Structures are given as structure tokens and as C-alpha cells.
Amino acid sequence: MTKNIKTGKFIKVMNLLAGFSLITSAIFITACENDTLPGAGSIEDTTPPKAAFTYSSDPEDQKKIVFTNQSESATDFTWDFGDGNTSDEENPSNTYGAFGNYDVTVMATDKLGIESDTTITISVVEGPYQPVLKESGFEGDGDTGDGRDPWRSKSWTESGNSWPDENSVFGISGSPVSFGDQAAKLEAQPDNPRQGYQEFVVEADQNYDLSFWYTMKDDSSDPWATVSIVGVTENGPISSAVEAKAGIIASVTINDTSDPSTYVQQRLAFNSGENTTVAIYFWNDGNVETRLDEFSIDIAPDGAIPPSVSFSSEQSDINYLSYTFTNASVDATSYEWDFGDGNTSTEVSPTHVYAEAGNYTVKLTAKNDAGLSADFSITFDLHSPVTSDFSYAEGADIYTIDFTDESTTAASVAWDFGDGFSYSTTDVNATVTHVYNGGPGFYTVTLTAISSTGFENEKSTTLAIGVPKVLGGDFEDTETGDDRDFWRPNDYSGDEITGDTPYGGSSDGAFQLYNGTDTDSKTRGAKIDGSKCANADGSTPDTDTRYAYQEMDLNPGSEYYLEFSYNNADGTVVAGEILDGHFADGSNALAASLDGSSLVELQGTVSNGEISGGSDSPQWRTIRGKFTAPVSGEVSIWMWAHGGKSYYDNIKILPAAIVDAD
Template identity: 30%
Template sequence: MKKKKTNLLLTLAVIIMGALVMTTFNSCDKDDDPVEDPVATFQYEIGEENFLQVTFLNFSQNAVTYNWNFGDGNTSTEENPVHTYAEVGNYDVVLTAANSAGATHSFSQTIEVKDPDEALALLAGETTKTWRLYREGTSMGVGPNVDDPRGWWALENDGSRPCVYYHEFTFTRNGEFIFNDNGSFWGEDAIFTGTDVHGTCFEATAANMVNSGGTNVSAWLSGTHAFEYNPSTNMVTLNGTGAWMGLPQLTTTGEQNTPVASKSFRITIEERDGYDYMHVLYQLDGAVWSFSYASYSNPSLEPEVVSWMVDFSYSVEHRTVEFTNLSGATSYFWDFGDGNTSTEENPTHTYAEDGVYAVVLEGTADGETKSVTKNVTIDTAVLSEAPPTPTHDDADVISIYSHIYTDIEGVNINPNWGQATVVTEVDVEDQKVIRMAGLNYQGISWEDNAQDVSDKTHLHLHIWSATETEIEIFTISPGAESPVAVTTVEGAWKSVNIPLSEYTVQDLENLIQLKFEAAGSPTIYVANIYFY
């Protein structure tokens, strides 16, 4: 019996020791498991019944405790607090989240607490309020992001599109949105390209409102629609087919050349001396459209609409240039930059030799004279030499346009960006080459097949020009672009290898376009475009 008891005690001891060892190992395993860092973030909702009451929705991760600072001197440690502010205003709210190891992360957001009735009164007045495009500085534009919403293009009250400054947009307190075209409309590129009204101020009649696809778009003319306004998000929604503000073709998510039933955009309104200023923002994928409107309590402060301007376009064939007058003057004087002049409205001029000529057009109307100067490049040199053959290994290349590599799918060498450049594809000794004639700017796009070039180091291309010319070459990702300048070699191909490290703002994991820009409208040839 003693021997059995002893064996039993030994067995129990072994079991206890094993349990202790397992517990120790498990404890070590738990100690070795890293605690993930917290990530603080939140959203909020303004109370429908009480606009001073804000419900905070906590979406933090890997956190066990929370500390809120509501920006008005009050705090909370609740996970999803509800806080009532004493008055309207802008408040910087900070949420600090901590994990079980004591690590913290903070997230801040400025919230605007405002009386919805007062906000609606800023938009729609006591009964109605009418807005027109702002006539000082720039009034609309497009850019890569909200920090640069007019970086790509902007419109001023300079006489180039006078009709758009007469358009009136009225909001009423009973929810009506009324557009008055005042008898004229502008022929937008995105809607009317290829029609007689494209690029002009034309009479606002249903017969004239036919888009480039043959569809009648007269729903965009004067009409009464409805609107909704959410002051807590600053979002305005226009309801009714043809309701628009900003540009007719803009929608909540993109552009469309036919009227839609509804669209939304963000607004902010400032009270200024004698007028209110409204900023309208459409945030699209890869671009931001921005518009400025004003409503004057003192009409005498509103500047007059500039009704005409002086401008021209041109096309070059060999050494003969056809000038197209885009001005609104009544008489004209041309100086072609080579000692010859003309008083015709749309002259044709032949230059005696190649060169860059500063062409001046003066226009006169109502006793006032305005002028514009543009450089015209005459370049008749003929490209007869094929570009050099690249030597990089095919496996190391992402090819956009080349005669030797396999190009990616979906490349468009001539997207319609409103450029004056004339693009053709030519064969030189059985090699394909892009000719950009009269280059002001020109894109190459593959936006439906975005490329990750983050594992590459350089952008390569061959460029030929008859004269030494500076070209800016942009790489573009959605919402971001920047240039690198290169100089061509006179009458010879230049092999260009741009380090991608020089493109500092683009997302190299999501490149969608290239852009070429130059002054003086030169003609260049481009080939063998690829990343390596």
C-alpha cells in the first residue's frame, strides 16, 4: 500500500509540474504577442431637433480607453458620447484612443455647429436669394485637389465668356431652385464639340440646344426645379432633370453631356461687406471643380460684365498660317512678326522662312483697344531619321508607346483636353512615332488601365525637334501632377531618361497619364515612351 501511495504522489507531482510548465509557456506566449497600435477616428451627427447637440460615433481600432476634447473646454471618456454645445461656432474636436499597453493615437476634426435656419437664410434669403458668377478675379476653374481647385484652368470676367456672367441662380425658402439663362448660353466643350455653337455665346433656344451626339439638351435652359440643403454637411442637392449650377455637364460623380435628374455639391458661404460670397465645389475622381458666386445687397458694388476680349487661334500648314479671330471687337490690326500686317478679321499669312514669330492682334470697339500676343513657330524641317532602338530588357519595362516593346492596353495618344496641338502618328523607317504639331499642351492617357511604376526608377522617351526647345513633361496620378523640364537637341533625336524621384507629388502606384507642354507652339516628335 505504501508503494502505491508513493507512485500516486509522484504521478500527481508530475501532473502539477506539467501544468506549471504549460502555464509558464502560455504566459510567455501571451507576453510575446505584440499589442497592436491604436487608430483613433470618429464621425459625428448634428441633432435634428437640437442643432447644438452632437452625437459622436467612435470608429477607433485596437483601443480600450478613450478621451474626448470637444473644443469648448469640455471632455469625456465615453466611447460614443453625446455633447451639447452652448452656442454655434467652429470647434476642434480631438479624440485620443489608447490600447491596453498604454500606447495612444489622436485624431482631430473641426466641426461646425450652426443654426440651420440661419444657414438656410444665407443661401435662400428671407424669401428668395439670387446668385450670379463672381465678377472679380477667377470665378470658376478645375484643379487636382481641394488645395488647388483652379490649378489646371480658371475663368475670369475678361470677355471670353460674357454670357455665363448673366446667368442667375435663385434659391427660395420654400425649396424651389430657379435658373434664368437671360437669353444666352455657352457652348461647352464637353457638350457641344463639333456643333455650330461650340465655343460661343449663343441664343438660348431649344433649337440650339443639341449636343455633339444629336440629343436635345434644352432641359438645361431656364426652368424651375427643387433643392435640398443640409447645413451640417454643407451639401446642396438639386432635384429635377436639367437643374444645374457650376457647369451643366457636371454631376455628383463626373461629367455627362445630357441632363440628369439630380446632382449634389458642397457649398460654403461668407458674409462680406455689401454682398455674400458662395463657393461651390464638385469633388470628382481625380479632379475638383470650383465656382464662385455672389449675391449683392448693394448692387452698385457688382462689377460690370466685360462684354468682349481679343484672342485668336491658328493652324499651320508648312509656312502658311490660317488665323481664326476669337475676338468681340469691331475692327482689327494684325502684326505677323515678320514686318507684314493685315486689317482682315481672319487673315491667312505665309512666312518666308522658319522661325518663331510674335504675332500681335489688336482689336478696337467703342473707342477701346485691346491686344494679345502669341508666338507662332514655323518649322518645316522633315524628320527622316528613325529614333534609336531601346536596349532595356523587355521584362524590365512598362511600355506606353514603343515600336519594340509590347505596349500596355488602353493607351490614347490624343485625348481631348481642349488642346490646340495637332497629333498624328507617322512611320519613320517602319517605326511608329507621334508627331505633335503646334504644341501648347498634349496628353497621353491610359486612365482605364492605371499603372504601378513604383518599382521602376526612370521614365524614358525619345524626342526630336528641328530647333532647341524646352519641353515640360508631366506624369499624372489622380489629383496630382508635376513637370520636369527637358531641352531638345536641334535637328536630332534626344534620349531622355527622367528619374522618377523627380516626380514628388504623384502616386507612382497609380499613374494614369503623361502631359507635354511647351511655349511657342513647336512641332516635336516623340517615340519609345516607357518606364524602366
């Protein structure tokens, strides 16, 4: 079953989640403000209370309803449960005398006596317990408003992931989506794979149907993502990705790339067994960009459930024609493999040696004790593997670069130096010297390594030739694994860093590569959460304020431009400064920013800068400003934000001669 993407706004209101929309708008308004509630006689109350709540039944007593308070800017609560019972608890529960519909009201009040109320008609029904998923469509109804709050590991906090081996939480996509305005996105980033995890209550020994929609790009040689159900009661507490995978009681591997512009619906049936708490756990290894949306769970009819079928494959390092297939099926007792070349097997996890390179579809059919079967297949191109890699160093002058081919198992390589010149050779692992006669600029160098069977692998790097290099300026992962290695937060002293990170890493970066090439998808960038913002003058309201600092040496007396891209909402600012000198202590750098001695200060808003990519609002913009390097040549980049969640990317220092010549 397929469904075309809906680009228009569609808001799906579910009774169990009613009230969430009442709390969304204030999140960003107060992001950088003091959260202390006003007292009597204070200034005008700009954050009046807003009442909201959700509810769910107790699986052991379906007449008992548990209420979760979602009200904002309130300190006192009065509940009317619609059956004559009341409460003043923040998160109460109520046991009803009979099944039926009840009008439940919560009155939320702040210290100024200002009130807000909301009423929801709830249904107290008899029958199998109906699980409730939070943020099932990733629309941003939770505490931070970004659609990911309930989808983190159980004890996740904003300071980082709690599981020692946990992947980063998934990104949020604005397009394409299947419903509403947002979807979950697993990035195509092998060095930063993503995942989602949410626990919820079920009834023991009950059949359920999980449904979701997904779309997957078609640019990967090994496209897949897994959506699973983890038995938390039987296997928990779950405190790592390893434990989550070991506790899987049902799963489905998705790999349909036939039409990346169309969402496909997928279902997964499971029995809860002895579990009263389970979790949805989805992930891939960063191999392909995957979007997921609109999760739902329904009570399924009684009866046997087919097995969950899945497997992975691994090519031998010794013989590229040999593959090992690892069976990951759940609740199956017999297996039949079809390797796509006329050979079969009934082993659980077989190894198969193909006769030649080619395109093969491998299919696994699994059967359980109830006689029910299911199958799963993957198609892959069997080739001799090859990995492209290279290093480079400055040669006789700044325009001469020595490139060294470090590819493995390549039969030949092809160089593209990014300036219109290319070079192919069968002399692999050799050093090639190239002179850039086009003058200063950014050049993207690509090395394509080709195997003995024609399989190709590429590596690309953008070089700043004759241009000052801002390390980690594109916020992509580096050889050290983190672009933040090049940026210091404000709480540094010498080489010692004791405070917060300089920014949060984000997959919602600019729609341009560092060399200015437009791209259809977001790159990585830096994020400043609203709670980490500076004051309007750049000073710090608390110790958690995020600043990014990097030292550079420029040609004394020469003119340059500071340039960066940014994305922020109306009323917020992304600021970039060039400080005069290097600073051994972060407090001195902050003082230099505040004393007006900056060589240039840029404040990017929605009303200035040049639009530089993205169709979502607000759009990415680019801003630049000229400055003259001091006599010492020593300068420092200083980045910060004010007013609410903001993003920045592609920070550059450009010689004025390049910019002014355009």
C-alpha cells in the first residue's frame, strides 16, 4: 500500500492527545527568558497559564484513569473528573464506578491568580488495553516542541544520551512528510547513525498491530532500516542499544527504495507475551536516508501471528564472492534460503560462495510452529570491494598540492581536482602533484577508486587554496570524530575546558556545501538551543550559555570578510564576531566581545542576510562583513545567539580580493 506525500498542512487531532496544541506556542517565546513566575505587583504577565493534559487507562484496572498534566506556567491545579470526584494534585488518577464517557476538566492557576481551563471527553471502556503512543507523528507537541521528546532512551536528558552505546536520536524532517508538518529522519551518516526509542504500556498476552509509513532514498548500495518491538518487562530495564536489540520480540526490516518521493505503509504484528511494557525501537547504521511517520498501534484479533523475518549480509574480507547471511528472525522454527543464483539452504545462518560477480536477490522464508510463514528479501550488487581514500599536503607553495592515493584494493583511480582538471591512472597508491593556477578559492577534490569488477567508491574533500582555513567551519565530522574539537566554549582556560560544549551538533545545517555548491538536502551544522542563548548584548545570563571560539592567524593589514550562514526565527539573532587577538582565557574573549573592540560584528536576522537555501520557513541566509587584520595578524572567531533556538553553518574567512572581484 502506498500513499502520495501531502505537502499541505494537515493536523490530525486524536482524542487521547487533545490539549497538546495548547502548549506549543509558548516554548520558543520563553526559550531565552527567565523562567521565574511573576509575583503580585510585578510587571504585566506575559506568560499566563495554559491548561492541557493527556490520559491513559491502567492496564490492570481499566476503570482507573491516569492523568498527565501538560499545563504551562501554572502552579496550582483543580481537577473535576466528571463523576463527582475532584483533586488538586498535579498528576492525579481516578477510578470510575462504571464504564462510559466523562467530561474531565482541569483548571490551571498561576501565582497571580490567572486561570486557564480545558475540558476533554474521555472514554472509559472495557476490553483489551489500547496502548497510547506519544508524538506518533513527530509534530512537536512535547516539552521542547521538536517532535522527539518521547522517542529517546528512557533516562535521556538534554545534556546527552544516557545509553553508553546509544546512537544519536533521529533528526526532524519538514519535507517530505506523510501527514502534518514533520517526520522522523534517519540520516545517511555512517559515522553518526540515528535511532528512536519509546516505551509504552500494553496488556500481557495480547495481539497488536503496529503500523507506520516510511520513505527511503535510492542512493545506497545497502539500504535498510529496522523497526522493532522490545519486550521491556521481560528484558528490562533497557539501558543500552545492545540490551534493546537482545530484547526484541518482533521486528520488520524495511528496504523499499522504488520511489523515494512516495511514502509506503508497513505493518508489524506482535504478541506482547508476558510484557506489560514494551518499546518501539527503530534504527539503521547510517547507510541510507530514511524518513518515518505516523506510527499507530491497534488491538489485533486473537490467533497465531506470523514470524518476524529479517537478516543481514556480510561480504568476506578474503574472498569477495563469499557472503555470510545472519538470521535475525523472531518466533521462527524453520528456514528456507534462496540465494538468487539457483542455490538454496535450510541452515539458520548460512554462508554462500557465488560463482561470479553480478546482481542477486536473496530471499529468506521463515515458518513458525503454528505453520504460519513470512519472507524477506534483499537485492545487492556483488563486486570486488574497494575503498577510496587520500591525503594531501602543501607542496612548493600554497597553490601546489601533493595528493597521495591511499585507496585499498583499487585496480585504477580517477582524480578530479575541482578546477576543471582530472587525471586517471592504474598506478594506484601513488602521489600526484597538482598546481592550482586559478588563484585563491575553494576547490572540491574527488578521488574515485575502481575495483577489478568495476565497482566504484568516491571520497571528496573541499580544499581552501590560498584562503584562510576555518577548522570545522562546515561542522562535518572530522578525522577526530567531532568538529567541536576545533571550537572552544567560553569556559576554557588555556587548554583546559571545564564548561559546556560550544554548540550542539545538528543534522539541520545549511543546504549548501562549504564550497558554495547547492544541495537538495541539509548538511550538518551547529545548533544553539533557546535555553543556551546569550543576552541581547552578547553577555551571558548563566554558565550554560554557548559561545564558539577559534583562533586564526591572518596576513597583517590585509582585508578579509567574515561570512557565515544561519537559520533562525523572527526576533532571534545569530551573531558572529572577529576579535582582535588571541585569548588564553574564555572570560577575556567574552570581555573583548563586550567592550566594543571587535574588528567586525555581524548579527544575522530574518530581515538581513541573503537567502541561501531551503524551502522551509525560516530559510537559510548568508551574511558577510569586511574587516582589516591587525598588525599582529592574530584574530579570533566568536559565535553566539540570542532570542531562541538558532542554527549556523559554513563559517569562512575570505580574502577581500576574492569577494570584491565578484
